[in-house]
Amino acid sequence: MSDVLYFYRQTSAFTYLGPYENFAKNLTDDVKELALLQRRQIIHPVAIINARKGIRADEVELSEIPFDALLFENERFHTAGSIMHELLRRDKNYSLERKTKDKLHLCCREQAILLASILKVKGIPARARSGFAPYISDGTTAFDHWITEWFDEKSGRWILTDADCCEEKIDFDPFDFSRDRFIFGAQAYLGLRKGNFKTEQIRHASNPPTYGIKAALWGMFFDFHSLMNDEIFFWHKPRYLEECNYDLSEQQYKELDDLAELMLEPEKNFHELKKIWDTVPKFRDLAGGFN
Numbered sequence: 001m002s003d004v005l006y007f008y009r010q011t012s013a014f015t016y017l018g019p020y021e022n023f024a025k026n027l028t029d030d031v032k033e034l035a036l037l038q039r040r041q042i043i044h045p046v047a048i049i050n051a052r053k054g055i056r057a058d059e060v061e062l063s064e065i066p067f068d069a070l071l072f073e074n075e076r077f078h079t080a081g082s083i084m085h086e087l088l089r090r091d092k093n094y095s096l097e098r099k100t101k102d103k104l105h106l107c108c109r110e111q112a113i114l115l116a117s118i119l120k121v122k123g124i125p126a127r128a129r130s131g132f133a134p135y136i137s138d139g140t141t142a143f144d145h146w147i148t149e150w151f152d153e154k155s156g157r158w159i160l161t162d163a164d165c166c167e168e169k170i171d172f173d174p175f176d177f178s179r180d181r182f183i184f185g186a187q188a189y190l191g192l193r194k195g196n197f198k199t200e201q202i203r204h205a206s207n208p209p210t211y212g213i214k215a216a217l218w219g220m221f222f223d224f225h226s227l228m229n230d231e232i233f234f235w236h237k238p239r240y241l242e243e244c245n246y247d248l249s250e251q252q253y254k255e256l257d258d259l260a261e262l263m264l265e266p267e268k269n270f271h272e273l274k275k276i277w278d279t280v281p282k283f284r285d286l287a288g289g290f291n
Contacts, residue, residue: 004270005151007229008125013079014231015117015128020084024118027094031119031150032175035163038115040096041087043103044164045071064100073105078233080117083110108164112146113231115163125151128231129160130222131184132202132215135170142183144204144219158267185219186263192216193257214246220260221283227266228277235289242287259283 011017017024028034043060048071051060070076077083083104087094090102104110112128119126129149132142147162160182162174172181183191183202191197192213199212204219218237225232241248248256259276262269276283 005125008127011120012229014113015080017117018081021121024121035166038163039166041098042106045105061100074107074110080114083114108146111164112148115148119150128226130219131182132188141203185223186260188216189220190260236286237288239285239287240282
């Protein structure tokens, strides 16, 4: 277990904070306070979209958002280092009182990797996780979502924290919630394969929306890469799946089934997952973005 915890203390190209490591290290050690503080630095683009439609308009003061600000700023700031740099450039006071005009417009992935990066510099094993969350919809459809998972050495367990939804009205503790509240990518994929989920229950918020196996595979590969400390951006998809347009043979499905089964218990199967990562290039080779 010690080598697994050591691995998740290491940073990636996406979670490396560089010159901001000392700043992050000196932030509060209370994870609940840390996640809430982080949430106040960021506006989710969906909140802005909803406000423009008059939905929950009281949550975002649109007049305070610069007219030339990008809606999805994660397309410019998709690493923890760039996020922290831009936040402190706009306002050096990283506080609960950050003004709307100085907030970044970022999604759940960026919340997940930023929290993981801060925990890592504090010496806490942490990783972003990708999957689907029924609690951000009406409960009948699980939307794609990212959270942070970190290891609490006092209790000897991995804890799930959702910094993106920590101020939402949900019926559980977003700072430490049970695993049955979240559908990890591999669970979504296997659930569809075994008939435990219907196609319309697993949704990725692409444009247009993507449902079912294709959406589940995206979530599963985002999660596999995250488990290997490679928190890829949503532009990036496995090249071999994109090239065959997800029209897979039964042998290819079996290969994915085996990977997904291992991902259900990432600590127990860590070395097997790492071996696959190191020896099966098609699972790492990505299309999209600059690839």
